[in-house]
Amino acid sequence: MSPSRTTELGSTGIMVSRLGTGTNRWAQGENDEPVYEAFKALLDGGVYFFDTAEVYTGGRSERLLGGCLHRDRRSIIVASKYMPYPTRLTKGQFNEALDATLERLGEATLDLYYIHMPPTLTSIESLMDDMAEAVSAGKIRSVGVSNFSAEQLRRAATQLENYGLTLAANEVEYSLTNRGPEENGVLDACKEIKASLVAYRPLSRGLLAVNNARGNPAMKTLESIADRHEVKVGQIALAWLLQKDPIVIPIPGATKMEHALENMSALNIVLKDDEFRELDEVSKPR
Numbered sequence: 266m267s268p269s270r271t272t273e274l275g276s277t278g279i280m281v282s283r284l285g286t287g288t289n290r291w292a293q294g295e296n297d298e299p300v301y302e303a304f305k306a307l308l309d310g311g312v313y314f315f316d317t318a319e320v321y322t323g324g325r326s327e328r329l330l331g332g333c334l335h336r337d338r339r340s341i342i343v344a345s346k347y348m349p350y351p352t353r354l355t356k357g358q359f360n361e362a363l364d365a366t367l368e369r370l371g372e373a374t375l376d377l378y379y380i381h382m383p384p385t386l387t388s389i390e391s392l393m394d395d396m397a398e399a400v401s402a403g404k405i406r407s408v409g410v411s412n413f414s415a416e417q418l419r420r421a422a423t424q425l426e427n428y429g430l431t432l433a434a435n436e437v438e439y440s441l442t443n444r445g446p447e448e449n450g451v452l453d454a455c456k457e458i459k460a461s462l463v464a465y466r467p468l469s470r471g472l473l474a475v476n477n478a479r480g481n482p483a484m485k486t487l488e489s490i491a492d493r494h495e496v497k498v499g500q501i502a503l504a505w506l507l508q509k510d511p512i513v514i515p516i517p518g519a520t521k522m523e524h525a526l527e528n529m530s531a532l533n534i535v536l537k538d539d540e541f542r543e544l545d546e547v548s549k550p551r
């Protein structure tokens with residue numbers, strides 16, 4: 266059976282497409298039109314969960330996503346992120362950053378707001394207090410964290426519980442070339458607290474999306490399975506993540522329409538049990 270095309274973000278009640286799209290390379294060039302074409306193609310194909318951050322292309326990624334949203338007018342789910350720089354220590358700075366994100370997106374409310382990295386000079390708990398206040402002010406609908414360890418995300422979830430809130434997601438790197446979340450307890454912790462695991466760099470920055478004649482055994486396995494399914498290697502890499510666990514939501518970055526189209530058709534691929542196991546085995550860290 267193909268993976269479901271939508272899923273709940275943690276236990277927030279917010280539905281997102283099972284595959285999202287990363288935008289950290291959006292608005293890099295002179296011409297944003299190809300990105301808008303990719304955006305429309307993604308919505309046509311039912312991919313409507315977009316991941317941005319205040320730090321992506323100096324805020325231009327958020328601005329371009331907002332521009333696409335207001336040109337197209339279809340409803341999407343937007344996630345953005347707050348960077349807890351060591352110089353950002355106050356609630357006022359948090360609110361200022363959130364307001365600037367909302368202004369760039371041209372929206373009154375953000376669906377999901379992440380803490381981009383574990384903080385160094387503020388506490389996880391005080392940032393969760395700021396997040397909870399933003400939820401009650403109606404500025405954000407749900408709270409996430411990114412690059413948090415299992416212990417850090419449990420702390421975040423525990424603090425949110427004081428406000429009757431749940432942690433929506435932990436966004437971490439996860440792919441066939443980075444099995445960290447399985448090894449370091451993050452995947453299990455997400456399941457335990459019912460948060461989604463949003464998988465960034467699911468194509469290992471594009472390396473898993475190109476055939477590599479000098480590839481290692483994992484790449485060769487990927488290529489032979491892709492040949493069998495008559496699809497591209499990147500689609501198999503995404504299909505593996507989609508089948509790995511229902512809480513995993515991969516967010517491949519794409520600035521080109523053909524990439525967006527290829528990536529979303531990973532949702533139609535069903536890996537046979539032996540193909541899934543072979544990929545799983547051959548890509549394990551040794």
Ligand SMILES: NC(=O)c1ccc[n+]([C@@H]2O[C@H](COP(=O)([O-])OP(=O)(O)OC[C@H]3O[C@@H](n4cnc5c(N)ncnc54)[C@H](OP(=O)(O)O)[C@@H]3O)[C@@H](O)[C@H]2O)c1
Nearest residue numbers: 287288289465466467468469470471474517518519520521
């Ligand atoms: N939370 C964090 O700390 C964090 C860190 C890194 C990334 N992220 C998020 O995760 C998203 C994804 O990560 P990523 O963009 O770094 O890496 P990625 O998704 O693994 O790879 C993106 C690269 O692969 C290329 N690509 C995409 N689809 C392709 C296809 N079908 N065939 C060939 N090439 C393809 C893209 O090219 P084109 O651009 O030319 O389409 C781009 O160069 C980011 O956009 C960002 O939103 C979050």
